[in-house]
Amino acid sequence: MIKNRQTTISCIVVLVFGLSLFYIGTDGFTAYTAETARVTKLIENQPEFPDVTFEDSEGRKYSIDEFEGKYVFITFIYTGCTTICIKLEENMAQVYNQIPDEYIGKDIVFLSISFDPARDDPATLDKYKELFKSDGETWRMARIPDKKELDSLLGNFGVIVVPDGNGNFAHNSAFYLVNPQGTLVDVMDFSQVNEAADKLMNTLERDKGE
Secondary structure (H helix, E strand, C coil): CHHHHHHHHHHHHHHHHHHHHHHHHCCCCCCCCHHHHHHHHHHHHCCECCCCCEEECCCCEECHHHHCCCEEEEEEECCCCCCHHHHHHHHHHHHHHHCCCCCECCCEEEEEEECCCCCCCHHHHHHHHHCCCCCCCCEEEEECCCHHHHHHHHHHCCCCEEECCCCCEEECCCEEEECCCCEEEEEECCCCHHHHHHHHHHHHHHHHHC
């Protein structure tokens, strides 16, 4: 009887200890994966867009101030990617097409940022944008030539990019929304196209009504 009681107590202690570790490791049960925890933390912290210089598919150079007063809907890609980036940009196009023309370019712009600036020069980006019907204006594709600036942005926004040594990268993928003040306000699951479009519309309509 005593032995069974000791066994039961031991099991309870192990269970409580395990749950404590799980609680700590998942930010209090609200995040069940490292990626979910990362996204939750980003949305809570709302980092500002750092001072970087873009060079887009037209060869134009500018900072994030180019989009002052507008929301910026962002993806991070590299044109040599033959897997997830293609789906990411296809979904980006679907979100773009769900936003009414009255908002596009005036209240919100779309921006695909390459994290492979050595290969993704303006000419390459110009060819790549044609695959997704990007107009190069209300949906731009750009690189950040300066590595320190690029690393600063990737770090601020929690974008993980790991080169494999063969010209490819392992990376996470999401939709990022920056508000007109240059602050990251949302990170969305790129596979949930309709949900992302609904979020954008709710945000744009809310701001219009204020």
